Every structure is written in C-alpha cells, then in structure tokens.
Amino acid sequence: MSPAAQRNRKVAVVGVSLSDCGRVDTATPYALHAQAARRALADSGLDRSVVDGFASAGLGTLAPVEVAEYLGLRPTWTDSTAVGGSTWEVMAAHAADAIAAGHARAVLLVYGSTARADIRAGRRTANLSFGARGPLQFEVPYGHTLVAKYAMAARRHMHEYGTTLEQLADIAVQARINAGHNPDAMFREPITVDDVLSGPMIADPFTKLHCCIRSDGGCAVLLAAEEYVPDTAKAPVWVLGSGTAVSHTTMSEWEDFTVSPAAASGRAAFARAGVRPSDIDVAELYDAFTYMTLVTLEDLGFCAKGEGGAFAAKGRLTRDGELPTNTDGGGLSACHPGMRGLFLLVEAVRQLRGEAGERQVRKAGGRLPELAVASGTGGWFCSAGTVVLGRG
Numbered sequence: 001m002s003p004a005a006q007r008n009r010k011v012a013v014v015g016v017s018l019s020d021c022g023r024v025d026t027a028t029p030y031a032l033h034a035q036a037a038r039r040a041l042a043d044s045g046l047d048r049s050v051v052d053g054f055a056s057a058g059l060g061t062l063a064p065v066e067v068a069e070y071l072g073l074r075p076t077w078t079d080s081t082a083v084g085g086s087t088w089e090v091m092a093a094h095a096a097d098a099i100a101a102g103h104a105r106a107v108l109l110v111y112g113s114t115a116r117a118d119i120r121a122g123r124r125t126a127n128l129s130f131g132a133r134g135p136l137q138f139e140v141p142y143g144h145t146l147v148a149k150y151a152m153a154a155r156r157h158m159h160e161y162g163t164t165l166e167q168l169a170d171i172a173v174q175a176r177i178n179a180g181h182n183p184d185a186m187f188r189e190p191i192t193v194d195d196v197l198s199g200p201m202i203a204d205p206f207t208k209l210h211c212c213i214r215s216d217g218g219c220a221v222l223l224a225a226e227e228y229v230p231d232t233a234k235a236p237v238w239v240l241g242s243g244t245a246v247s248h249t250t251m252s253e254w255e256d257f258t259v260s261p262a263a264a265s266g267r268a269a270f271a272r273a274g275v276r277p278s279d280i281d282v283a284e285l286y287d288a289f290t291y292m293t294l295v296t297l298e299d300l301g302f303c304a305k306g307e308g309g310a311f312a313a314k315g316r317l318t319r320d321g322e323l324p325t326n327t328d329g330g331g332l333s334a335c336h337p338g339m340r341g342l343f344l345l346v347e348a349v350r351q352l353r354g355e356a357g358e359r360q361v362r363k364a365g366g367r368l369p370e371l372a373v374a375s376g377t378g379g380w381f382c383s384a385g386t387v388v389l390g391r392g
Helices: 029-044 064-071 087-100 117-122 134-138 146-159 165-179 193-197 224-229 262-273 290-299 341-351
Strands: 013-016 053-056 075-079 106-113 202-203 217-225 237-246 282-285 371-378 381-389
Touching: 013 029, 013 087, 013 341, 029 064, 029 106, 029 217, 029 262, 029 381, 053 064, 053 087, 064 075, 075 087, 075 341, 087 106, 087 217, 087 341, 087 371, 106 146, 106 341, 134 146, 134 193, 146 202, 146 282, 146 290, 165 193, 165 290, 217 224, 217 341, 217 371, 262 381, 282 290, 282 341, 341 371, 341 381
Parallel strands: 053 075, 053 106, 282 371
Antiparallel strands: 013 217, 013 237, 106 217, 237 381, 371 381
C-alpha cells in the first residue's frame, strides 16, 4: 500500500478475548495479560509479528513497557493513557487514528487485574478515595469516597428529575437478567427490585446491588489496518467513529452532577460515524453503579435528560429489549476487575459477530445487530470515551 493510501486506511477490530475471569486466585496480573493477549491473537488468526502497536494501563505499577516485554513484543507505537475506566475507549480511538494515519499496522490493547484476589489475600485494600494528591486534597478530609461521589450525583438527579430508587434498582435487575444468559458471568441468579432496595447500604442511596461487583480478570482487543483483514480468521468489525472528553476531578468543579462527559464524547463519536443513537442495536456502557448506566443513556442521546429512569424501564435494556445494554451482565453482575472499559469493546464485537451464544441479540427475522456503541466512564464521571462499531 502506498504511503498516501496508508494515511486514510479503514480500521477494524480483528481479534478479541477474555482471560480467565471472576474468581482467579492463583494468576498474577501479568499472567492474565498474557492469557488474554494470546487468545486475542489466536482469535484474529494473525501472526504476532504483525503487531507493532501496544497499549495497556492498570491499577498498580504495571507499565506498558513492562507488559510488552512480558508478552515478548517490541512495539514502535505505544499508549499509556490513564483516565480511569474510560481508558480503553480512549486508547481504541488513539489506536484507530494511528493505524488510519499509517503510524501502526496493528495495535493490541490488553488489560489484566487480580483486584478481588489481592484484597482477599491482604495484598492491598479497596481503593475508595483515589488518594489525596493535587486538587483532591481539598475534598478528602470531608470523607468523600468514590462511591459517595456517585451517590451524591444520583441524589441530585433524583431531586432534579424525580428519578426513583425503584428505577435505579431496575437497572441492576436487568443487568442480572442479561448475566443469566452468560455462562462466564460471576453472578447469574435472578434478583428483584426489592432485593436491590433491601440490601445493605453502601452510600445513600446505593445499596450493595446498586454497585459493581469486584472480580479478577483481563481481556484483549486487536485492531488492524484494512489490508490485513483478508488474512484474519473472523469477520471484521469496523471502527466507525470515536470521541473522548474529560470534565473534572473535584466535585466543586463539576458544573452539573446530572451531566457526564459522555455528552461530548458521544456526540463526537456519532457524528464521525455518520449515525444516530436511534440507529444503534446494542449498547455496552460502563456500569460501576446503576446511576452511571442511567446518565450515560441520557448523555449519549438515547433519551432526553431526566428521562433515563423511565427509558430504562420495562425490560428495555435486556437481551430481548428495545436497546439491549450490557448484554454480558455488565460490571453489576458479570465482571469488574478494577477497570472495565476494555470488556465493553469485547462484548460489542462478539455481539456484532454473532458469537455471544445464549445472550446473542437478534433483530427482526433473526438478523444480527449491525451497529454497537461502547462508552466508558472514568473516575466519578471525570472522563468518557465512546466508540461506534459496525459490521460489513
């Protein structure tokens, strides 16, 4: 391919995989990275020598150069962006731009974490405050944890728009319904709205089932330039558009607790993809808390601001609903090993390929979905990354 053609290449996701997930007591984070990477490469059918780009980030000290060395890679393009749970959508946007511009052939995104096992073994404690450096030092003395910040935002949405606890709880119920179709989900037993409301309080108004689970696990995604697609083992899933945005880190600088940076990243992603929210068949949204799902649905334009509670009701988010969302069970029921953004891309690709098994979304006439959106959130709505993917 000529240099000029390389500067305007289409980019596809050509390989995805999960490592072992859920309860993984014996593996290290490095091992989970390696397991996911090997599986994604095998899924793609491409040789490792094609990979010249690498991106990773994680909780703890694992740096991309360390992980790349562990995997036996010598990349000439790297990314170590760290903006919380949205990191992976932001990295995917960076990687797609680099490939399209001819700066890389194929970029491997990989993540692995033993967040659950580390806490159980006493190797670290749960991170509920994200430290006290810089501007955060002015909030930490007042006891605001990550959970509490989301809880405050949820209360504001309830005050502004009349959103109810029952509506938020129903989002957890629907996530569990989806997890029931996923044999790899950590929790699959059905729950009810009453189960959610009556659970132990974590941070008012969030009870335990409003909050994501803590698991171990990893995953990997391989993106490649269009000229490698004929050599891949699976049908490509094309990156159609992406958007990124950051907002705040201190709550005092958050202009509106009911609006997330997904309002900006989603608007950009849909515009660049040339599609509308109403065109989307499957949505994979970061769901560390039920309120996160609700606000992201609003900010991506699936419904008007303040209407998220009513929009998500009546099973609309389940596999057979009008907007299947978090089809693997999400962070609320399936898997959440510290940062979940890359898992959203894996599930979106599997749905578009028709590889989701019992949880597979089908359109009228049994057709596979054509368009999916993956939107990650970092911090307490501090950052967002949105990627639109499509078949064909």
